[in-house]
Amino acid sequence: MTKYTTGQQTSLFSVADGSGGYRVAPVEPLQIGVAALQSWKQRVFQHQQQVTVNASAQGSLFTLPPTVADLAESIDLFKLPRQNTEFWRWKADSEGVSSLYFVVDYELPILLYVGETVKSGLRWKGEHDCKRYILNYISAHRPHHLSVTVNISFWENAPTHTRDRQKLESAxxxxxxxxxNKENWKYWNTPFVNEC
Known part of the structure; x- marks a missing residue:
């Protein structure tokens, strides 16, 4: 094992030997023209504006439990409490609960990603491709001085059974x-999911 020094501190391990921490490699800004970026966002925005959110109607005594489609129609994800996408770095009181989560750019607004988790406080602590997509997306805006406000929201009324939660996520x-979400790359030719 080779020792090396960093400043005044001597270390027995190289940085690569360290474990447990999530490290993000430096990201080169995604090279996308301002017109292409704005056009891409407008296409997504136009589609999502056509999607409606139907508030659940008052049920009767004999109403059946809501279906996955009913739940998908009733979640107004743009009104959920927002959190910074770096929330996972902060100390939490609990591991969280079964949830659906939504990554949204509130500037237009547009929904960028839908996910599900059994423990909302832990899902993003490890590797997650969406972290890279967010970094790429934000970095594409910076050279053009375009505003971007990416946050994450959790819907904690999600089914506790994994299969039911995954069906709702898919819907x-x-x-x-x-x-x-990979299922939709074919619609948008999403440039932010590639390695930079």
Missing amino acids: LIHKWRSPF
């Missing part, structure tokens, strides 16, 4: 055509 991905 929402299909409904909104969220461009960072």
Whole structure:
């Protein structure tokens, strides 16, 4: 094992040997022209504006439990409490609960990603491709001095059974055509999912 020094501190391990921490490699800004970026966002925005959110009607005593389609229609994801996408770095009181989560750019607004988790406080602590997509998306805006406000929201009324939660996630991905979800890349030619 080779020792090396960093400043005044001597280390027994190289940085590559360290474990547990999530490291993000430096991201080169995604090279996309301002017109192409704005056009891409407008296409997503126009589609999502056509998607409606139907508030649940008052049920009767004999109403059947809501179906996956009913739930997908009733979630108004743009009104959920927002959190910084770096929330996972902060100390949390609990591991969280079964949830659906939504990554949204509130500047237009557009839904970028839909996900599900059994523990909302832990899902993003490890590797997650969407972290890279967000960094690429934000970095594409910076050279053009365009405003971008990407946040994450959790819907904690999600089914606790994994299969039911995944069905609801899939229905929402299909409904909104969220461009960072792999199922929808064919619609948007999403440039932010590639390695930079």
